[in-house]
Amino acid sequence: MSEQATSGNASAANREVVDRIAAARPILVGIRRAAEIVPSLGDLEFLHAGPPLEGWHEACGALRGAIAGTLVHWRSAADLEEAFAMAEAGTVRLGSANEKCVLGTFGGVIARNTPLLVVEDRTTGKLAGAAINEGRGSALRYGSTSADTLERLRYLETEFQQILDRAIQLRGGIDVAAIVEQALHMGDDGHSRQKAASSLFLSTVAEPMVEAGFSSRECAKALRFLATNDFFFLPIAIASAKVALSAGEGVGRSTVVTCMATNGARFGIQISGAAGKWFTGDVPELHGKYFSSYSKQDAGPMIGDSVIAETLGLGAFAMAGAPALAPYVGGSYEEATRMAVEMYRITVSEHPRYRIPALGYKGTPLGIDSALVAETGIAPIFNSGISHRDAGVGQIGAGFGRAPLRCFHDALAFLRQ
């Protein structure tokens, strides 16, 4: 199967795809309302992670909470009860965020007014966006709708957004790849550990934030938010992965994977040679570590677009460079490294810029080849937070999972038609 799929046209096309992905120059260009990036976005339309859902009946707890919370937050519903009733009655419209080149982390939904961190690929001009990370624990993206959560959202969507956007403009954009490159030398994996990248980001924007013309009280508050959020860089990292992978879409009969994501009901992938088409399978189970008193019984299904990091060869694919992350996702560094190194067997290249010092500065595995996945039976691995099954609780753990093999077999069969 592999010989057939990657020989001739597919092989040259795969090479072209990874070259295009590696040529991306992702720059954080600002914070904009989603409607500016996705003008077609209607009122009461919510973009969610993963492939399209059939409707509200398929939405998991975290997603339901995020939608209801957003309705209340923007005064489209008087309270959560009314919000849930509206959703049940079919008033809200759902759509796949990924298909609009924006990304939802966990249950986080994107609606017209959602402020997005926007990344532009200076090579292709493509844009991608992801919502501002609210911090760990209670957060809208996990379905939390507490007063604290909504108060913080209001702050992020007004004063914080203004000061950070102005700082980004003063710098003419922030070079995302430069930060990711360094963070991979500093124990980050580029997905579930963003401590170094978030700190380097703060170091980069602190000076222009001070020069942005806001009061010292406002500036100090914004810096405090950044300093206390180790995951701030996550949406920037995944939007950057998305623009890079977008550059690789639609190349001949390429079998290279350009997207992986889950909507809580189905896991889906896309491949370059069948741009825009989803190949789906069951939502993978996460094996990991639960916080405090939580256990597997409390876990909701995995949902989120952040597996785009692994699609680019970061996250679990780069865990050989992130020893401090292993215990957080419930494993040992040796095991994490073994699994990460195995990913070179299903990828066609190595990233020229993103490198792992612990592997002698080897480039991260680049270009998941669905033919190699099918041939070896090695499914792409990813790490992810675990959210509670009910709306309103939040993250309760973190772990590893593997993409369902069926997606890759189906993608190859489709190409062969």
Place this chain on the structure above:
Amino acid sequence: MSEQATSGNASAANREVVDRIAAARPILVGIRRAAEIVPSLGDLEFLHAGPPLEGWHEACGALRGAIAGTLVHWRSAADLEEAFAMAEAGTVRLGSANEKCVLGTFGGVIARNTPLLVVEDRTTGKLAGAAINEGRGSALRYGSTSADTLERLRYLETEFQQILDRAIQLRGGIDVAAIVEQALHMGDDGHSRQKAASSLFLSTVAEPMVEAGFSSRECAKALRFLATNDFFFLPIAIASAKVALSAGEGVGRSTVVTCMATNGARFGIQISGAAGKWFTGDVPELHGKYFSSYSKQDAGPMIGDSVIAETLGLGAFAMAGAPALAPYVGGSYEEATRMAVEMYRITVSEHPRYRIPALGYKGTPLGIDSALVAETGIAPIFNSGISHRDAGVGQIGAGFGRAPLRCFHDALAFLRQ
């Protein structure tokens, strides 16, 4: 020898020493003029790294440049020519910085007006200080005396010092151990790589700097200096190591090493059971990597107090956690890890807080036992920058070296008297 030296009293004393060292709670409490910390410091007195020098005739190029530059900088000499003439004539007095609980990095000298980053051990109340890191390349501590170098020094000693000191006061001090602990999870070794610690430090002080009551122009300039100096945290780290090791001095007949340092003419160590006494040997040769067109022939002798980091079990002792550092000092990560792990054979304990995720969160090697060094013949390893042999050039490379075994044998012989 080992059995004799570490048995009975020595063994209990060694345990006591490492317990005291590990109990330190180093807090950065502010920036003060050296005369406030070392009131005995006279005019035209210069404290240098390592054990005491006999006089100017023993001073290496980097140290001579630093002294002459300081004389010009503070207008004690009209120009470098006059400054060198003053020094040759014996007008300046030299002393060991380490003996006053302050530290010189490379040729960096400490005189009455030198602003020091001051660390207090909240367990013992002891203070230690080290001069502000000026950044890589041309710097007074490497003997550079260019107009740029002196202009930057003037800035650091006035506006920058004021704003950072005020920020530290607003925070009631900065917890140094908390930063070192995290940085060791982020690819720093705690000595020659300070990129993570410097970024975390900026993240910690940015908010209070904004609140310190300075103009946004002044604040932005200070943040820019911090953001562009990957070594800013180095003096804070070594002052923190010094207060911790000081707590272990003078315990019975302990054979644990409490200080290592070099003055460019001699390498010296101190052990707990013979507090205040130096045991010296030849300055070790550094094996490493030279920048651009420089080579071994250009290298000056190793000088500096920063090997105090290794004395605490950081630096080369912690290189298993710093894969990105290995090429900088001219080695592979495997080799660096092998050498670092060997250090557990000459140490009596592990640090309870400073841990290496890549070694399964094992504590860093703590308490170099001179008896174990003598018994195994394994000399403590360290990494270090390499400075040019002539005054005024600066750093030309970085590498590894080993402490001379003679120091440890002599220390044991002294204790046995």
